Amino acid sequence: MPIDVAKATAAPPRTTELTWDHKDVQLYHLGIGAGAPTPEKEHPATDPDELRYTLESALHVLPSFATVAGTGSPLLEQGRERGEGRAVAGGMAAPGIDVDLAAVLHGGQTVTVHRPLPVRGRATQTSTVPAVYDKTKAAVIVLRSEVADDDGPLWTCDTQIFVRGEGGFGGDRGPSARIQVPERAPDLTTERRIREDQALLYRLSGDWNPLHADPSFAKLAGFDRPILHGLCSYGVALKAVVDTALDGDVSRVRAYTTRFAGVVFPGETLRLRLWRDAPRPGRIQVLVTAADRDDAPVLADTVVDHT
Template sequence: MPIDAAKATSAEPRTTELAWDHKDVQLYHLGIGAGAATPDKPHPATDPDELRYTLESALHVLPSFATVAGSGSSLPEGSREPGEGTAVSGGLSVPGIDVDLAAVLHGGQKVTVHRAIPVSGRAVQTSTVPAVHDKGKAAVIVLRSEVADADGPLWTCDTQIFVRGEGGFGGERGPSARLEIPGRAPDRTTERLIREDQALLYRLSGDWNPLHADPEFAELAGFDRPILHGLCSYGVTLKAVVDTVLGGDVARVRAYTTRFAGVVFPGETLRIRMWEREGRTQVSVTAADRDDAQVLADTVVEHS
Protein backbone atom coordinates (compact mmCIF):
# COMPACT_ATOMS: atom_id res chain seq x y z
CA MET A 1 0.00 0.00 0.00
CA PRO A 2 1.43 3.43 -0.91
CA ILE A 3 0.58 4.83 2.53
CA ASP A 4 1.12 2.88 5.75
CA ALA A 5 -0.15 5.38 8.31
CA ALA A 6 0.99 3.37 11.34
CA LYS A 7 4.51 3.04 9.96
CA ALA A 8 4.69 6.76 9.07
CA THR A 9 3.48 8.02 12.44
CA SER A 10 5.73 5.67 14.42
CA ALA A 11 8.89 6.41 12.41
CA GLU A 12 11.89 7.83 14.23
CA PRO A 13 12.12 11.64 14.19
CA ARG A 14 14.42 12.99 11.48
CA THR A 15 16.84 15.80 12.24
CA THR A 16 18.28 18.35 9.83
CA GLU A 17 20.70 21.20 10.43
CA LEU A 18 19.51 24.59 9.20
CA ALA A 19 21.52 27.74 8.57
CA TRP A 20 20.55 31.15 7.21
CA ASP A 21 21.83 34.72 7.14
CA HIS A 22 20.60 38.20 6.30
CA LYS A 23 20.78 37.57 2.53
CA ASP A 24 18.33 34.66 2.84
CA VAL A 25 15.96 36.82 4.87
CA GLN A 26 16.18 39.74 2.44
CA LEU A 27 15.65 37.46 -0.57
CA TYR A 28 12.58 35.93 1.06
CA HIS A 29 11.14 39.35 1.89
CA LEU A 30 11.67 40.53 -1.70
CA GLY A 31 10.02 37.32 -2.90
CA ILE A 32 6.82 38.16 -1.02
CA GLY A 33 6.72 41.76 -2.25
CA ALA A 34 8.79 43.82 0.18
CA GLY A 35 9.83 47.10 -1.41
CA ALA A 36 6.99 47.01 -3.94
CA ALA A 37 4.46 49.81 -4.26
CA THR A 38 1.15 49.54 -2.39
CA PRO A 39 -1.78 51.97 -2.23
CA ASP A 40 -0.36 53.59 0.93
CA LYS A 41 3.34 53.46 -0.06
CA PRO A 42 3.96 55.21 -3.37
CA HIS A 43 7.76 55.26 -2.86
CA PRO A 44 8.42 51.89 -1.24
CA ALA A 45 12.13 51.46 -1.97
CA THR A 46 13.03 54.19 0.52
CA ASP A 47 10.06 53.92 2.87
CA PRO A 48 11.42 53.30 6.43
CA ASP A 49 8.74 50.67 7.05
CA GLU A 50 9.87 48.71 3.97
CA LEU A 51 13.56 49.08 4.77
CA ARG A 52 12.94 46.89 7.83
CA TYR A 53 12.43 44.07 5.36
CA THR A 54 15.16 44.94 2.85
CA LEU A 55 18.08 46.79 4.50
CA GLU A 56 20.50 44.68 6.53
CA SER A 57 21.18 47.41 9.12
CA ALA A 58 17.45 47.70 9.93
CA LEU A 59 16.38 44.12 9.27
CA HIS A 60 13.75 42.15 11.15
CA VAL A 61 12.37 38.72 10.18
CA LEU A 62 8.78 38.04 9.20
CA PRO A 63 7.72 34.82 10.99
CA SER A 64 6.60 33.15 7.74
CA PHE A 65 10.31 32.99 6.85
CA ALA A 66 10.23 29.82 8.96
CA THR A 67 8.70 27.99 5.97
CA VAL A 68 11.88 28.48 3.89
CA ALA A 69 14.68 28.90 6.46
CA GLY A 70 17.63 26.71 5.58
CA SER A 71 16.30 25.81 2.12
CA GLY A 72 19.25 27.53 0.45
CA SER A 73 19.35 29.53 -2.77
CA SER A 74 20.85 27.01 -5.21
CA LEU A 75 19.26 24.03 -6.98
CA PRO A 76 20.49 20.79 -5.39
CA GLU A 77 22.77 18.76 -7.65
CA GLY A 78 20.68 16.46 -9.82
CA SER A 79 17.40 17.83 -8.46
CA ARG A 80 14.54 17.59 -10.94
CA GLU A 81 11.58 16.67 -8.77
CA PRO A 82 8.93 19.31 -8.02
CA GLY A 83 9.36 20.88 -4.63
CA GLU A 84 12.49 18.91 -3.76
CA GLY A 85 14.00 20.26 -0.55
CA THR A 86 10.74 21.78 0.68
CA ALA A 87 8.60 20.80 3.65
CA VAL A 88 6.13 19.12 1.30
CA SER A 89 8.62 16.68 -0.20
CA GLY A 90 10.24 16.25 3.21
CA GLY A 91 6.99 14.83 4.48
CA LEU A 92 6.97 12.33 1.64
CA SER A 93 10.39 10.85 2.41
CA VAL A 94 9.43 9.08 5.65
CA PRO A 95 8.93 5.31 5.96
CA GLY A 96 5.39 4.20 5.10
CA ILE A 97 4.77 6.91 2.49
CA ASP A 98 5.31 6.27 -1.22
CA VAL A 99 3.20 8.55 -3.38
CA ASP A 100 3.31 10.30 -6.74
CA LEU A 101 4.43 13.93 -6.39
CA ALA A 102 2.08 14.85 -9.24
CA ALA A 103 -0.82 13.97 -6.91
CA VAL A 104 0.44 16.18 -4.08
CA LEU A 105 -1.03 19.53 -3.05
CA HIS A 106 -0.07 21.78 -0.15
CA GLY A 107 -3.28 21.76 1.87
CA GLY A 108 -2.55 23.98 4.85
CA GLN A 109 0.15 25.62 6.92
CA LYS A 110 0.68 26.80 10.47
CA VAL A 111 3.72 28.51 11.95
CA THR A 112 3.97 28.94 15.72
CA VAL A 113 6.72 31.31 16.83
CA HIS A 114 8.32 30.72 20.24
CA ARG A 115 10.54 33.82 20.07
CA ALA A 116 11.80 36.27 17.48
CA ILE A 117 13.61 34.63 14.57
CA PRO A 118 17.19 35.94 14.38
CA VAL A 119 18.47 37.60 11.22
CA SER A 120 21.15 34.92 10.96
CA GLY A 121 21.36 31.62 12.75
CA ARG A 122 22.06 27.92 12.93
CA ALA A 123 19.46 25.51 14.27
CA VAL A 124 18.34 21.89 14.29
CA GLN A 125 15.01 20.86 12.76
CA THR A 126 13.27 17.75 14.12
CA SER A 127 10.56 16.39 11.83
CA THR A 128 7.79 13.89 12.57
CA VAL A 129 4.48 12.77 11.04
CA PRO A 130 1.99 13.09 13.92
CA ALA A 131 -1.01 12.06 11.81
CA VAL A 132 -2.20 10.72 8.45
CA HIS A 133 -5.89 11.37 7.80
CA ASP A 134 -8.07 9.28 5.49
CA LYS A 135 -10.40 11.55 3.51
CA GLY A 136 -11.82 8.75 1.35
CA LYS A 137 -10.56 9.77 -2.10
CA ALA A 138 -7.46 11.44 -0.69
CA ALA A 139 -5.04 11.31 2.23
CA VAL A 140 -3.77 14.21 4.31
CA ILE A 141 -0.28 13.84 5.74
CA VAL A 142 0.50 16.11 8.70
CA LEU A 143 4.18 16.98 8.95
CA ARG A 144 5.49 18.69 12.09
CA SER A 145 8.89 20.40 12.11
CA GLU A 146 10.22 21.74 15.41
CA VAL A 147 13.23 24.03 15.19
CA ALA A 148 15.57 25.00 18.03
CA ASP A 149 18.95 26.69 18.30
CA ALA A 150 21.47 26.82 21.15
CA ASP A 151 19.13 29.11 23.11
CA GLY A 152 16.09 26.84 22.84
CA PRO A 153 12.94 26.49 20.68
CA LEU A 154 12.49 28.94 17.80
CA TRP A 155 9.42 27.84 15.87
CA THR A 156 7.12 24.93 15.03
CA CYS A 157 5.73 24.35 11.52
CA ASP A 158 2.68 22.15 10.92
CA THR A 159 2.24 21.35 7.22
CA GLN A 160 -0.77 19.57 5.76
CA ILE A 161 0.02 17.63 2.57
CA PHE A 162 -3.03 16.61 0.51
CA VAL A 163 -2.46 13.53 -1.68
CA ARG A 164 -5.12 12.80 -4.28
CA GLY A 165 -6.14 9.17 -4.80
CA GLU A 166 -4.43 7.84 -1.67
CA GLY A 167 -7.38 7.63 0.73
CA GLY A 168 -9.44 4.61 1.63
CA PHE A 169 -6.83 2.94 3.83
CA GLY A 170 -9.13 2.79 6.85
CA GLY A 171 -7.64 5.60 8.90
CA GLU A 172 -9.24 8.36 10.95
CA ARG A 173 -10.84 11.09 8.86
CA GLY A 174 -9.39 13.91 10.97
CA PRO A 175 -10.75 17.42 11.52
CA SER A 176 -12.85 19.03 8.80
CA ALA A 177 -14.32 22.12 10.49
CA ARG A 178 -14.23 25.36 8.49
CA LEU A 179 -13.87 28.86 9.90
CA GLU A 180 -16.88 31.01 9.09
CA ILE A 181 -16.35 34.52 7.73
CA PRO A 182 -17.71 37.07 10.27
CA GLY A 183 -21.14 38.39 9.38
CA ARG A 184 -19.99 42.01 9.26
CA ALA A 185 -17.85 44.21 7.09
CA PRO A 186 -14.09 43.71 7.50
CA ASP A 187 -12.23 46.13 9.75
CA ARG A 188 -9.57 46.57 7.08
CA THR A 189 -9.20 45.71 3.41
CA THR A 190 -6.02 46.08 1.41
CA GLU A 191 -4.77 44.88 -1.95
CA ARG A 192 -1.40 43.54 -3.05
CA LEU A 193 -0.34 43.25 -6.69
CA ILE A 194 1.51 40.04 -7.52
CA ARG A 195 4.16 41.02 -10.06
CA GLU A 196 4.61 38.97 -13.23
CA ASP A 197 8.05 37.85 -12.01
CA GLN A 198 6.99 37.17 -8.40
CA ALA A 199 7.13 33.37 -8.62
CA LEU A 200 10.52 33.49 -10.38
CA LEU A 201 11.91 35.54 -7.50
CA TYR A 202 10.19 33.60 -4.71
CA ARG A 203 11.45 30.22 -5.95
CA LEU A 204 15.05 31.37 -5.26
CA SER A 205 14.24 30.83 -1.57
CA GLY A 206 14.25 27.08 -2.18
CA ASP A 207 11.02 25.82 -3.80
CA TRP A 208 12.13 24.76 -7.29
CA ASN A 209 8.85 23.20 -8.39
CA PRO A 210 8.68 23.92 -12.17
CA LEU A 211 4.91 24.37 -11.81
CA HIS A 212 5.73 27.95 -10.80
CA ALA A 213 8.07 28.76 -13.69
CA ASP A 214 7.77 26.38 -16.65
CA PRO A 215 4.70 26.89 -18.90
CA GLU A 216 4.99 23.38 -20.36
CA PHE A 217 5.07 21.76 -16.92
CA ALA A 218 2.15 23.95 -15.77
CA GLU A 219 0.13 22.81 -18.79
CA LEU A 220 0.80 19.16 -17.92
CA ALA A 221 -0.54 19.92 -14.43
CA GLY A 222 -3.74 21.39 -15.89
CA PHE A 223 -2.96 25.13 -15.81
CA ASP A 224 -2.68 27.41 -18.81
CA ARG A 225 0.33 29.14 -17.26
CA PRO A 226 2.55 28.84 -14.16
CA ILE A 227 0.91 29.58 -10.82
CA LEU A 228 2.24 31.37 -7.74
CA HIS A 229 3.53 29.33 -4.80
CA GLY A 230 0.89 29.00 -2.09
CA LEU A 231 3.52 29.87 0.51
CA CYS A 232 4.25 33.09 -1.38
CA SER A 233 0.60 34.14 -0.98
CA TYR A 234 0.95 33.05 2.66
CA GLY A 235 3.91 35.39 3.18
CA VAL A 236 2.33 38.30 1.29
CA THR A 237 -0.73 38.02 3.52
CA LEU A 238 1.17 37.93 6.80
CA LYS A 239 3.20 40.97 5.77
CA ALA A 240 -0.04 42.83 4.99
CA VAL A 241 -1.45 41.99 8.43
CA VAL A 242 1.77 42.94 10.23
CA ASP A 243 2.01 46.23 8.33
CA THR A 244 -1.62 47.29 8.72
CA VAL A 245 -2.80 45.74 12.02
CA LEU A 246 0.40 45.29 14.07
CA GLY A 247 2.16 48.53 13.24
CA GLY A 248 4.96 46.70 11.45
CA ASP A 249 6.03 44.84 14.61
CA VAL A 250 6.84 41.26 13.58
CA ALA A 251 7.58 40.33 17.21
CA ARG A 252 3.86 40.56 18.02
CA VAL A 253 3.02 37.51 15.86
CA ARG A 254 2.47 34.35 17.91
CA ALA A 255 1.03 31.95 15.32
CA TYR A 256 -0.27 32.03 11.76
CA THR A 257 -2.60 29.44 10.22
CA THR A 258 -4.14 29.04 6.77
CA ARG A 259 -5.79 26.62 4.37
CA PHE A 260 -4.83 26.88 0.70
CA ALA A 261 -8.17 27.16 -1.09
CA GLY A 262 -7.27 28.30 -4.62
CA VAL A 263 -4.52 29.34 -6.99
CA VAL A 264 -3.01 32.73 -7.84
CA PHE A 265 -1.52 33.64 -11.20
CA PRO A 266 1.36 36.14 -11.36
CA GLY A 267 0.03 39.51 -12.47
CA GLU A 268 -3.15 39.22 -10.40
CA THR A 269 -4.10 41.27 -7.35
CA LEU A 270 -4.77 39.76 -3.93
CA ARG A 271 -7.62 41.31 -1.96
CA ILE A 272 -6.95 40.86 1.76
CA ARG A 273 -9.82 41.39 4.19
CA MET A 274 -9.19 41.50 7.97
CA TRP A 275 -11.46 41.17 10.99
CA GLU A 276 -9.81 42.18 14.27
CA ARG A 277 -10.39 40.84 17.76
CA GLU A 278 -8.31 40.95 20.91
CA GLY A 279 -5.17 38.94 20.20
CA ARG A 280 -6.44 37.61 16.88
CA THR A 281 -6.99 38.77 13.31
CA GLN A 282 -9.06 36.62 10.95
CA VAL A 283 -8.22 37.00 7.28
CA SER A 284 -9.82 36.15 3.94
CA VAL A 285 -7.72 36.35 0.77
CA THR A 286 -9.24 36.38 -2.72
CA ALA A 287 -8.15 36.99 -6.31
CA ALA A 288 -9.62 40.40 -7.09
CA ASP A 289 -9.24 39.86 -10.84
CA ARG A 290 -11.34 36.67 -10.83
CA ASP A 291 -14.52 37.75 -9.06
CA ASP A 292 -12.92 37.32 -5.64
CA ALA A 293 -12.14 33.63 -6.09
CA GLN A 294 -10.95 32.28 -2.74
CA VAL A 295 -7.17 31.92 -2.35
CA LEU A 296 -6.58 31.51 1.40
CA ALA A 297 -9.32 30.39 3.80
CA ASP A 298 -9.55 29.54 7.51
CA THR A 299 -6.77 32.07 8.03
CA VAL A 300 -5.89 33.48 11.46
CA VAL A 301 -2.97 35.50 12.81
CA GLU A 302 -2.63 35.22 16.59
CA HIS A 303 -0.74 38.10 18.13
CA SER A 304 -0.07 40.13 21.24
Protein backbone atom coordinates in the same frame (compact mmCIF):
# COMPACT_ATOMS: atom_id res chain seq x y z
CA MET B 1 -0.67 1.37 -0.48
CA PRO B 2 2.03 4.03 -1.01
CA ILE B 3 1.27 5.45 2.46
CA ASP B 4 1.87 3.06 5.35
CA VAL B 5 0.20 5.07 8.12
CA ALA B 6 1.46 3.01 11.05
CA LYS B 7 5.03 3.04 9.75
CA ALA B 8 4.97 6.79 8.99
CA THR B 9 3.58 7.89 12.35
CA ALA B 10 5.78 5.51 14.36
CA ALA B 11 9.01 6.43 12.59
CA PRO B 12 11.69 8.05 14.76
CA PRO B 13 12.21 11.80 14.35
CA ARG B 14 14.55 12.91 11.58
CA THR B 15 16.93 15.79 12.24
CA THR B 16 18.41 18.33 9.85
CA GLU B 17 20.82 21.18 10.52
CA LEU B 18 19.63 24.56 9.28
CA THR B 19 21.65 27.71 8.69
CA TRP B 20 20.63 31.09 7.29
CA ASP B 21 21.83 34.68 7.26
CA HIS B 22 20.66 38.16 6.32
CA LYS B 23 20.87 37.47 2.57
CA ASP B 24 18.39 34.60 2.87
CA VAL B 25 16.00 36.78 4.85
CA GLN B 26 16.27 39.69 2.42
CA LEU B 27 15.75 37.42 -0.60
CA TYR B 28 12.67 35.89 1.00
CA HIS B 29 11.20 39.31 1.82
CA LEU B 30 11.80 40.50 -1.75
CA GLY B 31 10.18 37.28 -2.99
CA ILE B 32 6.96 38.13 -1.15
CA GLY B 33 6.86 41.71 -2.40
CA ALA B 34 8.90 43.79 0.04
CA GLY B 35 9.71 47.21 -1.41
CA ALA B 36 6.84 47.14 -3.93
CA PRO B 37 4.12 49.82 -4.02
CA THR B 38 0.95 49.19 -2.00
CA PRO B 39 -2.24 51.18 -1.44
CA GLU B 40 -0.68 52.38 1.83
CA LYS B 41 2.77 53.21 0.39
CA GLU B 42 3.14 54.64 -3.08
CA HIS B 43 6.95 54.90 -2.88
CA PRO B 44 8.00 52.20 -0.39
CA ALA B 45 11.47 51.17 -1.56
CA THR B 46 13.25 53.57 0.82
CA ASP B 47 10.49 53.97 3.39
CA PRO B 48 12.04 53.33 6.86
CA ASP B 49 9.31 50.84 7.76
CA GLU B 50 9.86 48.91 4.53
CA LEU B 51 13.65 48.93 4.90
CA ARG B 52 13.19 46.67 7.94
CA TYR B 53 12.48 43.95 5.38
CA THR B 54 15.27 44.76 2.92
CA LEU B 55 18.20 46.60 4.56
CA GLU B 56 20.64 44.46 6.55
CA SER B 57 21.36 47.13 9.16
CA ALA B 58 17.66 47.48 10.04
CA LEU B 59 16.45 43.95 9.34
CA HIS B 60 13.69 42.08 11.15
CA VAL B 61 12.33 38.66 10.13
CA LEU B 62 8.76 37.95 9.11
CA PRO B 63 7.67 34.72 10.88
CA SER B 64 6.63 33.06 7.61
CA PHE B 65 10.34 32.95 6.74
CA ALA B 66 10.27 29.78 8.85
CA THR B 67 8.76 27.95 5.86
CA VAL B 68 11.96 28.40 3.83
CA ALA B 69 14.71 28.89 6.43
CA GLY B 70 17.75 26.76 5.82
CA THR B 71 16.40 24.18 3.42
CA GLY B 72 13.83 25.82 1.17
CA SER B 73 10.20 24.73 1.09
CA PRO B 74 9.12 22.16 3.70
CA LEU B 75 6.57 20.84 1.23
CA LEU B 76 8.95 19.55 -1.41
CA GLU B 77 12.38 19.92 -2.85
CA GLN B 78 12.30 19.06 -6.51
CA GLY B 79 15.25 19.10 -8.88
CA ARG B 80 15.28 21.34 -11.88
CA GLU B 81 15.01 18.42 -14.25
CA ARG B 82 11.43 18.06 -15.47
CA GLY B 83 11.31 14.30 -15.08
CA GLU B 84 11.78 14.24 -11.30
CA GLY B 85 8.37 13.54 -9.78
CA ARG B 86 8.94 12.42 -6.19
CA ALA B 87 8.86 14.48 -3.03
CA VAL B 88 12.15 13.79 -1.32
CA ALA B 89 12.67 16.42 1.37
CA GLY B 90 11.61 16.83 4.97
CA GLY B 91 8.65 14.76 6.13
CA MET B 92 7.82 13.56 2.63
CA ALA B 93 10.92 11.37 2.85
CA ALA B 94 9.62 9.70 6.01
CA PRO B 95 9.43 5.90 6.18
CA GLY B 96 6.07 4.67 4.96
CA ILE B 97 5.47 7.58 2.56
CA ASP B 98 6.01 7.15 -1.18
CA VAL B 99 3.76 9.43 -3.19
CA ASP B 100 3.93 10.97 -6.65
CA LEU B 101 3.99 14.77 -6.79
CA ALA B 102 1.29 14.64 -9.46
CA ALA B 103 -1.15 13.60 -6.72
CA VAL B 104 0.09 16.06 -4.09
CA LEU B 105 -1.40 19.41 -3.10
CA HIS B 106 -0.34 21.71 -0.29
CA GLY B 107 -3.50 21.77 1.80
CA GLY B 108 -2.64 24.00 4.74
CA GLN B 109 0.15 25.61 6.74
CA THR B 110 0.67 26.72 10.32
CA VAL B 111 3.72 28.47 11.77
CA THR B 112 3.88 28.87 15.56
CA VAL B 113 6.60 31.25 16.75
CA HIS B 114 8.21 30.64 20.15
CA ARG B 115 10.37 33.76 20.02
CA PRO B 116 11.40 36.29 17.34
CA LEU B 117 13.34 34.73 14.47
CA PRO B 118 16.99 35.83 14.35
CA VAL B 119 18.46 37.44 11.23
CA ARG B 120 21.27 34.88 11.29
CA GLY B 121 20.85 31.41 12.68
CA ARG B 122 22.10 27.87 13.08
CA ALA B 123 19.47 25.47 14.34
CA THR B 124 18.32 21.86 14.37
CA GLN B 125 15.06 20.85 12.70
CA THR B 126 13.28 17.77 14.02
CA SER B 127 10.69 16.32 11.62
CA THR B 128 7.88 13.88 12.36
CA VAL B 129 4.57 12.72 10.87
CA PRO B 130 2.13 13.07 13.78
CA ALA B 131 -0.94 12.05 11.77
CA VAL B 132 -2.32 10.80 8.46
CA TYR B 133 -6.04 11.47 7.98
CA ASP B 134 -8.46 9.58 5.76
CA LYS B 135 -10.65 11.89 3.65
CA THR B 136 -12.14 8.95 1.71
CA LYS B 137 -10.93 10.02 -1.75
CA ALA B 138 -7.68 11.44 -0.48
CA ALA B 139 -5.25 11.28 2.43
CA VAL B 140 -3.96 14.24 4.41
CA ILE B 141 -0.42 13.87 5.73
CA VAL B 142 0.52 16.16 8.62
CA LEU B 143 4.22 17.00 8.64
CA ARG B 144 5.60 18.65 11.79
CA SER B 145 8.96 20.42 11.93
CA GLU B 146 10.21 21.71 15.27
CA VAL B 147 13.21 24.00 15.13
CA ALA B 148 15.48 24.97 18.02
CA ASP B 149 18.89 26.55 18.47
CA ASP B 150 21.25 26.71 21.46
CA ASP B 151 18.89 29.13 23.21
CA GLY B 152 15.84 26.87 22.91
CA PRO B 153 12.78 26.45 20.64
CA LEU B 154 12.39 28.89 17.73
CA TRP B 155 9.34 27.76 15.78
CA THR B 156 7.06 24.85 14.91
CA CYS B 157 5.69 24.29 11.39
CA ASP B 158 2.70 22.04 10.71
CA THR B 159 2.24 21.34 7.00
CA GLN B 160 -0.82 19.54 5.65
CA ILE B 161 -0.26 17.58 2.45
CA PHE B 162 -3.33 16.53 0.49
CA VAL B 163 -2.68 13.37 -1.55
CA ARG B 164 -5.38 12.52 -4.07
CA GLY B 165 -6.39 8.90 -4.47
CA GLU B 166 -4.83 7.71 -1.21
CA GLY B 167 -7.90 7.77 1.05
CA GLY B 168 -10.35 5.06 1.92
CA PHE B 169 -8.08 3.12 4.27
CA GLY B 170 -10.46 3.35 7.23
CA GLY B 171 -8.50 5.89 9.24
CA ASP B 172 -9.49 8.92 11.32
CA ARG B 173 -10.93 11.78 9.23
CA GLY B 174 -9.20 14.31 11.45
CA PRO B 175 -10.46 17.62 12.86
CA SER B 176 -12.35 20.18 10.80
CA ALA B 177 -10.41 23.42 10.38
CA ARG B 178 -13.17 25.40 8.67
CA ILE B 179 -13.75 28.86 10.18
CA GLN B 180 -16.93 30.85 9.66
CA VAL B 181 -16.35 34.23 8.04
CA PRO B 182 -17.74 37.00 10.30
CA GLU B 183 -21.11 38.34 9.21
CA ARG B 184 -20.03 41.92 9.82
CA ALA B 185 -18.06 44.01 7.36
CA PRO B 186 -14.27 43.62 7.55
CA ASP B 187 -12.37 46.10 9.69
CA LEU B 188 -9.82 46.58 6.95
CA THR B 189 -9.55 45.77 3.25
CA THR B 190 -6.32 46.11 1.30
CA GLU B 191 -4.79 44.79 -1.91
CA ARG B 192 -1.40 43.48 -2.98
CA ARG B 193 -0.41 43.19 -6.63
CA ILE B 194 1.66 40.14 -7.56
CA ARG B 195 4.38 41.07 -10.03
CA GLU B 196 4.75 39.08 -13.24
CA ASP B 197 8.18 37.88 -12.09
CA GLN B 198 7.17 37.18 -8.48
CA ALA B 199 7.31 33.38 -8.74
CA LEU B 200 10.70 33.53 -10.48
CA LEU B 201 12.07 35.54 -7.58
CA TYR B 202 10.35 33.57 -4.82
CA ARG B 203 11.62 30.21 -6.10
CA LEU B 204 15.19 31.33 -5.36
CA SER B 205 14.35 30.76 -1.70
CA GLY B 206 14.33 27.02 -2.36
CA ASP B 207 11.21 25.70 -4.10
CA TRP B 208 12.38 24.76 -7.61
CA ASN B 209 9.14 23.13 -8.76
CA PRO B 210 8.92 24.00 -12.49
CA LEU B 211 5.15 24.41 -12.11
CA HIS B 212 5.96 27.96 -11.00
CA ALA B 213 8.30 28.84 -13.88
CA ASP B 214 7.98 26.58 -16.93
CA PRO B 215 4.87 27.17 -19.12
CA SER B 216 5.07 23.74 -20.75
CA PHE B 217 5.24 22.02 -17.34
CA ALA B 218 2.31 24.11 -16.12
CA LYS B 219 0.25 22.95 -19.11
CA LEU B 220 1.00 19.33 -18.21
CA ALA B 221 -0.41 20.09 -14.76
CA GLY B 222 -3.59 21.58 -16.26
CA PHE B 223 -2.77 25.30 -16.05
CA ASP B 224 -2.57 27.76 -18.93
CA ARG B 225 0.57 29.27 -17.42
CA PRO B 226 2.78 28.96 -14.33
CA ILE B 227 1.11 29.62 -10.99
CA LEU B 228 2.42 31.36 -7.89
CA HIS B 229 3.71 29.27 -5.00
CA GLY B 230 1.06 28.90 -2.30
CA LEU B 231 3.68 29.72 0.33
CA CYS B 232 4.44 32.96 -1.53
CA SER B 233 0.78 34.01 -1.19
CA TYR B 234 1.05 32.93 2.45
CA GLY B 235 3.99 35.29 3.00
CA VAL B 236 2.42 38.16 1.06
CA ALA B 237 -0.69 37.95 3.22
CA LEU B 238 1.17 37.86 6.53
CA LYS B 239 3.30 40.85 5.57
CA ALA B 240 0.14 42.77 4.68
CA VAL B 241 -1.42 41.91 8.05
CA VAL B 242 1.71 42.94 9.97
CA ASP B 243 2.04 46.20 8.04
CA THR B 244 -1.59 47.27 8.24
CA ALA B 245 -2.90 45.80 11.51
CA LEU B 246 0.11 45.13 13.77
CA ASP B 247 2.01 48.43 13.46
CA GLY B 248 4.68 46.78 11.30
CA ASP B 249 5.93 44.79 14.30
CA VAL B 250 6.76 41.21 13.30
CA SER B 251 7.47 40.24 16.92
CA ARG B 252 3.76 40.52 17.73
CA VAL B 253 2.91 37.45 15.63
CA ARG B 254 2.50 34.28 17.69
CA ALA B 255 0.96 31.90 15.15
CA TYR B 256 -0.27 32.00 11.56
CA THR B 257 -2.56 29.41 9.98
CA THR B 258 -4.13 29.07 6.54
CA ARG B 259 -5.83 26.67 4.17
CA PHE B 260 -4.80 26.93 0.52
CA ALA B 261 -8.12 27.34 -1.29
CA GLY B 262 -7.13 28.33 -4.83
CA VAL B 263 -4.35 29.31 -7.21
CA VAL B 264 -2.83 32.71 -7.98
CA PHE B 265 -1.32 33.69 -11.32
CA PRO B 266 1.58 36.17 -11.44
CA GLY B 267 0.30 39.58 -12.44
CA GLU B 268 -2.94 39.26 -10.46
CA THR B 269 -3.97 41.29 -7.43
CA LEU B 270 -4.74 39.76 -4.06
CA ARG B 271 -7.56 41.30 -2.05
CA LEU B 272 -7.31 40.86 1.72
CA ARG B 273 -10.18 41.36 4.13
CA LEU B 274 -9.25 41.55 7.83
CA TRP B 275 -11.44 41.18 10.91
CA ARG B 276 -9.82 42.16 14.22
CA ASP B 277 -10.59 40.24 17.41
CA ALA B 278 -12.42 37.52 15.44
CA PRO B 279 -13.64 35.53 17.23
CA ARG B 280 -11.60 36.67 20.26
CA PRO B 281 -9.10 39.37 21.24
CA GLY B 282 -5.60 38.76 19.97
CA ARG B 283 -6.73 37.07 16.76
CA ILE B 284 -7.12 38.52 13.27
CA GLN B 285 -9.15 36.56 10.75
CA VAL B 286 -8.16 37.02 7.11
CA LEU B 287 -9.82 36.16 3.81
CA VAL B 288 -7.64 36.36 0.69
CA THR B 289 -9.13 36.33 -2.81
CA ALA B 290 -8.07 36.99 -6.41
CA ALA B 291 -9.52 40.42 -7.17
CA ASP B 292 -9.07 39.94 -10.94
CA ARG B 293 -11.19 36.76 -10.98
CA ASP B 294 -14.35 37.86 -9.18
CA ASP B 295 -12.79 37.29 -5.76
CA ALA B 296 -11.98 33.64 -6.38
CA PRO B 297 -10.75 32.12 -3.09
CA VAL B 298 -6.99 31.96 -2.49
CA LEU B 299 -6.43 31.61 1.28
CA ALA B 300 -9.26 30.53 3.57
CA ASP B 301 -9.63 29.64 7.25
CA THR B 302 -6.78 32.04 7.86
CA VAL B 303 -5.95 33.47 11.28
CA VAL B 304 -3.06 35.42 12.81
CA ASP B 305 -2.69 35.13 16.59
CA HIS B 306 -0.82 38.06 18.08
CA THR B 307 0.03 40.02 21.20
